[in-house]
Amino acid sequence: xxxxxxxxxxxxxxxxxxxxxxxxxxxxxxxxxxxxxxxxxxxxxxxxxxxxxxxxxxxxxxxxxxxxxxxxxxxxxxxxxxxxxxxxxxxxxxxxxxxxxxxxxxxxxxxxxxxxxxxxxxxxxxxxxxxxxxxxxxxxxxxxxxxxxxxxxxxxxxxxxxxxxxxxxxxxxxxxxxxxxxxxxxxxxxxxxxxxxxxxxxxxxxxxxxxxxxxxxxxxxxx
Amino acid sequence: xxxxxxxxxxxxxxxxxxxxxxxxxxxxxxxxxxxxxxxxxxxxxxxxxxxxxxxxxxxxxxxxxxxxxxxxxxxxxxxxxxxxxxxxxxxxxxxxxxxxxxxxxxxxxxxxxx
Numbered sequence: 204x205x206x207x208x209x210x211x212x213x214x215x216x217x218x219x220x221x222x223x224x225x226x227x228x229x230x231x232x233x234x235x236x237x238x239x240x241x242x243x244x245x246x247x248x249x250x251x252x253x254x255x256x257x258x259x260x261x262x263x264x265x266x267x268x269x270x271x272x273x274x275x276x277x278x279x280x281x282x283x284x285x286x287x288x289x290x291x292x293x294x295x296x297x298x299x300x301x302x303x304x305x306x307x308x309x310x311x312x313x314x315x316x317x318x319x320x321x322x323x324x325x326x327x328x329x330x331x332x333x334x335x336x337x338x339x340x341x342x343x344x345x346x347x348x349x350x351x352x353x354x355x356x357x358x359x360x361x362x363x364x365x366x367x368x369x370x371x372x373x374x375x376x377x378x379x380x381x382x383x384x385x386x387x388x389x390x391x392x393x394x395x396x397x398x399x400x401x402x403x404x405x406x407x408x409x410x411x412x413x414x415x416x417x418x419x420x421x422x423x424x425x426x
Numbered sequence: 427x428x429x430x431x432x433x434x435x436x437x438x439x440x441x442x443x444x445x446x447x448x449x450x451x452x453x454x455x456x457x458x459x460x461x462x463x464x465x466x467x468x469x470x471x472x473x474x475x476x477x478x479x480x481x482x483x484x485x486x487x488x489x490x491x492x493x494x495x496x497x498x499x500x501x502x503x504x505x506x507x508x509x510x511x512x513x514x515x516x517x518x519x520x521x522x523x524x525x526x527x528x529x530x531x532x533x534x535x536x537x538x539x540x
Contacts, residue, residue: 206540207451207453207538207539207540208538208539208540209536209537209538210443210447210449210536210537210538210539211535211536212439212440212443212534212535212536212537213533213534213535213536214439214533214534215531215532215533215534216432216435216436216439216457216532216533216534217435217532218439219435219438219439219442220435296430297430297431298428298431299428299431301431301435329428329464330428330431333428333464334431359464391522
């Protein structure tokens with residue numbers, strides 16, 4: 204054994220992931236594929252929202268879905284019933300996806316014939332926010348039963364999202380949820396985030412969301 | 427287990443550095459972690475012990491962690507204060523126009539190797 208010496212590294216732990224993410228985005232741009240990273244807590248209605256979104260957009264865009272979970276394939280099965288391409292990714296115990304896992308997912312899904320790829324990230328408001336997946340835009344769903352104070356409790360998640368969907372607004376009368384306060388808290392963390400109140404079950408607000416998404420895909424593909 | 431993902435990224439980065447520098451053994455890896463980086467030191471230790479066993483280079487590498495205190499700056503009064511003690515609202519002037527200037531770091535500082 205030789206003598207140990209100290210090597211100064213001074214590098215962010217996320218630096219490699221950030222580089223991988225840039226490479227994923229460059230490949231998506233070249234192929235004209237828009238990737239949305241959809242995040243939320245477990246049970247906020249990600250899969251239901253996705254099903255509705257697919258219904259609204261599948262005649263206009265070629266869609267591919269990546270379902271990331273720690274285990275099971277129930278979500279991928281639900282999505283497959285919508286008649287779009289989907290793939291289930293297992294993170295093997297990890298609470299988030301990173302850019303390299305996303306790259307493998309996109310490869311597995313096959314994006315040659317896809318305009319809009321959506322990554323349904325692991326349900327969690329903490330870790331997915333730390334790792335850039337290589338997505339073009341980030342969206343998150345906050346559901347009414349979770350409470351309007353979540354932007355204060357999970358600041359990073361709200362600060363990296365381009366859109367916040369406030370889901371389950373049909374049950375607002377039964378919960379102590381203040382929509383205006385919620386918007387105010389989101390704006391404190393991220394003044395640029397667009398907030399769209401929706402109800403995936405009844406379809407309320409879904410057209411505004413679908414229109415935003417379609418506009419973003421068009422812009423990514425043409426500019 | 428967000429710490430496990432971080433440990434994997436650290437291992438990957440260190441292995442890359444080792445390859446570039448013809449390193450054959452690593453005695454320790456030192457990280458700098460911000461007080462509000464959301465990384466739990468004790469979880470890092472556990473994840474580290476488990477993950478390095480799967481590597482060749484880092485089998486015996488010790489994980490060292492240095493904490494960087496979180497400091498927030500107030501745009502209104504120009505003063506700084508401890509983020510963990512006071513949060514988002516400035517204790518000097520009660521303003522909410524504040525932002526974190528340090529304490530969110532997650533860096534690999536150095537390694538001991540031969």
